[in-house]
Amino acid sequence: AQRVTQPEKLLSVFKGAPVELKCNYSYSGSPELFWYVQYSRQRLQLLLRHISRESIKGFTADLNKGETSFHLKKPFAQEEDSAMYYCALRPLMNYGGSQGNLIFGKGTKLSVKP
Amino acid sequence: ETGVTQSPTHLIKTRGQQVTLRCSSQSGHNTVSWYQQALGQGPQFIFQYYREEENGRGNFPPRFSGLQFPNYSSELNVNALELDDSALYLCASSRTGLPGNEKLFFGSGTQLSVL
Numbered sequence: 001a002q003r004v005t006q007p008e009k010l011l012s013v014f015k016g017a018p019v020e021l022k023c024n025y026s027y028s029g030s031p032e033l034f035w036y037v038q039y040s041r042q043r044l045q046l047l048l049r050h051i052s053r054e055s056i057k058g059f060t061a062d063l064n065k066g067e068t069s070f071h072l073k074k075p076f077a078q079e080e081d082s083a084m085y086y087c088a089l090r091p092l093m094n095y096g097g098s099q100g101n102l103i104f105g106k107g108t109k110l111s112v113k114p
Numbered sequence: 115e116t117g118v119t120q121s122p123t124h125l126i127k128t129r130g131q132q133v134t135l136r137c138s139s140q141s142g143h144n145t146v147s148w149y150q151q152a153l154g155q156g157p158q159f160i161f162q163y164y165r166e167e168e169n170g171r172g173n174f175p176p177r178f179s180g181l182q183f184p185n186y187s188s189e190l191n192v193n194a195l196e197l198d199d200s201a202l203y204l205c206a207s208s209r210t211g212l213p214g215n216e217k218l219f220f221g222s223g224t225q226l227s228v229l
Contacts, residue, residue, distance in 0.1 A: 004156075043117075044157070044204065044220040086156050100147025100206060100218060101170045104156030 002027050004089050006105035013077050014113050021072040021108050023061075023087030032090040033063055033070040034102065039083045047072075047085070057081070077112045084109050116141050118207050118221035126227045127195050135190040135224045137205030146188040147218065148180060149204040157204055163188050164210050192226075200228045
């Protein structure tokens, strides 16, 4: 079964501390992986995707196919990083045909304390 | 550039009723996806519309149906509402046909309460 697991409902860190939001997936193939973020009173928006290998707002995520993980990391957390973070998977079989079909985890709420 | 807009923002219905939710896609986008987000859960894919046809569906019963119009806007219809249909319904638009353009743009959602 295709599944995305985010084991932490809430992650609380102090400003300047490193942060790692965990994401594990279950999929018999090579999926596309994404991180979406929802700041307070804002819409859900794309943070980054694994195929781009980009760093957005200091966040990076590496796809580890051996461990089926796509953890989100930032070396020094900022208060403005406080938000709800969702890991999402899109089965490659749907690429180009149903690109809106994302499987989301339940999300992790990141709280960065001053 | 206008973003994804959804209406209404909130809605209260009773069990057994029918509901229609509306979504206007972002300018330049031709594909609309609908998601259901129950409290404390991540969004769950309902279906996607492209070229006015459904071209992908999640694990939702047929009483969840949709439409896409020539201007790419979309409706989500739910018949015979059940209490478990209470959730935030999200619409997301994207542009199919541009390689690598997998980015979804989400609306603010419609909060549906079924009593």
